[in-house]
Amino acid sequence: MWLKNLFKSVVIGLPVGITLVDTVGYVARVEGISMQPVLNPESTNTDYVFLSRWAVRDFSVRRGDIISLVSPKDPNQKIIKRVVALQGDVVNTLGYKNQFVKVPEGHCWVEGDHTGHTLDSNTFGPISLGLINAKAVAIVWPPDRWQNLQSHLPANRKPVAHAI
Amino acid sequence: MTILRTIGKTCGFLGYAFQYACVTHCTFEYVGDFVMCSGPSMEPTLETNNILVTEHITPRLQMLRRGDIVIARCPTNPKQNICKRVTALPGDKVKRNFPRKSQYVPVGHVWLEGDNSSNSADSRVYGPVPYGLVRSRVLCRVWPLDKVASLTE
Numbered sequence: 001m002w003l004k005n006l007f008k009s010v011v012i013g014l015p016v017g018i019t020l021v022d023t024v025g026y027v028a029r030v031e032g033i034s035m036q037p038v039l040n041p042e043s044t045n046t047d048y049v050f051l052s053r054w055a056v057r058d059f060s061v062r063r064g065d066i067i068s069l070v071s072p073k074d075p076n077q078k079i080i081k082r083v084v085a086l087q088g089d090v091v092n093t094l095g096y097k098n099q100f101v102k103v104p105e106g107h108c109w110v111e112g113d114h115t116g117h118t119l120d121s122n123t124f125g126p127i128s129l130g131l132i133n134a135k136a137v138a139i140v141w142p143p144d145r146w147q148n149l150q151s152h153l154p155a156n157r158k159p160v161a162h163a164i
Numbered sequence: 165m166t167i168l169r170t171i172g173k174t175c176g177f178l179g180y181a182f183q184y185a186c187v188t189h190c191t192f193e194y195v196g197d198f199v200m201c202s203g204p205s206m207e208p209t210l211e212t213n214n215i216l217v218t219e220h221i222t223p224r225l226q227m228l229r230r231g232d233i234v235i236a237r238c239p240t241n242p243k244q245n246i247c248k249r250v251t252a253l254p255g256d257k258v259k260r261n262f263p264r265k266s267q268y269v270p271v272g273h274v275w276l277e278g279d280n281s282s283n284s285a286d287s288r289v290y291g292p293v294p295y296g297l298v299r300s301r302v303l304c305r306v307w308p309l310d311k312v313a314s315l316t317e
Contacts, residue, residue: 012183019186022193059242070296073272075226106240130237130297 025052027140028068028078034112034119035066035080038149039139048141049080049149051134059129061086061108063159064151066136069110072124078133081110081120084153088163096122100160106130111157194220197300199235201247205278205286209233209315210247215307216315218300226295228253228274231317233302236276239290245299248276248286261288274298 030039030047039047051068061067061083071077085091090102091109103109107126112118121127138148191197196219202212210216210233218235222228228250238244252258252275259266269275273292278284287293304314 012187015186015190016183018194019189022189070294071272072294072296073270075272075295104240106238106242128237128239128242128294128297130239130242131294132242 022053023057024054025050025134025137027051030080033117034114035082036114036117038066038113039080045142047139047145049136050138050140052137053134055135055137056132059132061129061132061135062151063089064153066149066151067110068133068136069127069131070133072127072131079119080136081112081118082153083108084111084121084157085109085159086163089159090161092160094122096125101126108132109159113154194224196220196303198306199245199247199300199302203247205280205284206233206247206249207280207283209249209279210305213307214305214311216247216305217303219303220300222301223295223298228298228301229317230256233315234274234276234298235300235302236293237297237299239293239297246276246286247302248278248284250274251277251287258287258292260291272296 027048027050030049033040033043039049056067063083063086065083066080067083068078068080071079085103086108087103087105089109090100093099093101094115101109103126106129108129109121109126111120111122136149139145196217199216199218201210201214201216204212222232223234228234230250230253232250233247234250235245235247238246252269254269254271254273256269256275257266258269258275269292272295274295275287276293277286277288302315304312304316306312
């Protein structure tokens with residue numbers, strides 16, 4: 001009898017859990033140094049962030065937001081970067097094949113905060129908004145790092161020309 | 165007492181509705197769903213208002229092959245879905261229209277083209293499409309009834 005109940009809970013509970021993760025958000029571990037100093041300031045500890053799926057349900061992001069997206073090079077991998085420019089903006093790139101790039105329609109330009117130690121749009125170019133997975137809203141672990149993540153763009157990384 | 169019973173029944177009903185909504189979400193997101201297509205880009209294989217059955221498992225496992233018809237998010241507008249045929253996989257050489265040049269499909273991308281090559285905005289215009297944008301693979305057409313057909317090769 002208890003086996004049957006357990007089975008029933010799993011059959012119902014699993015889809016409910018997956019749906020909540022898909023629509024509301026989930027907690028993920030940040031790996032790597034590409035977002036230093038905001039995330040993983042020391043390489044010895046790893047931060048856990050809450051990724052909000054709800055915030056990107058209509059693919060709306062703003063400049064400065066930290067987002068997680070499916071890597072364009074490897075669909076199994078998710079990467080976490082900061083949005084630098086939106087469609088129509090002109091960015092001054094750091095080592096991309098063209099010095100100035102106008103971000104095409106439906107795309108955005110993402111960069112890691114740790115310039116020079118990050119694999120971002122300066123390598124693979126502008127990314128399609130459809131690859132955006134979630135928006136990082138807060139660091140939830142470890143407790144002493146508990147904080148909201150600010151939408152912030154360094155002055156020297158502001159787009160050269162803004163679209164309206 | 166009747167009010168309490170009514171509230172209890174309503175909650176129970178809402179709970180069931182929620183559970184079924186979740187099961188439906190998971191099925192449509194991870195197993196398969198129905199897609200109605202519109203536009204001329206896949207003629208003569210598919211026409212406007214055809215209803216297709218698609219599955220999400222093959223794209224998730226990255227086992228797409230050349231010739232598969234897939235549903236993907238449009239690279240230039242994520243709210244729109246496109247239905248195209250995979251014509252080349254990473255490493256294949258392809259011809260692009262704008263700018264006119266040939267290139268290799270990069271790792272993690274696929275090359276999508278419509279069957280109606282004279283009237284289709286596809287990879288020849290916007291380049292290789294990241295695998296992460298591919299949502300599902302078309303299995304068969306179920307509507308209109310006189311044109312029910314398998315669409316896999």
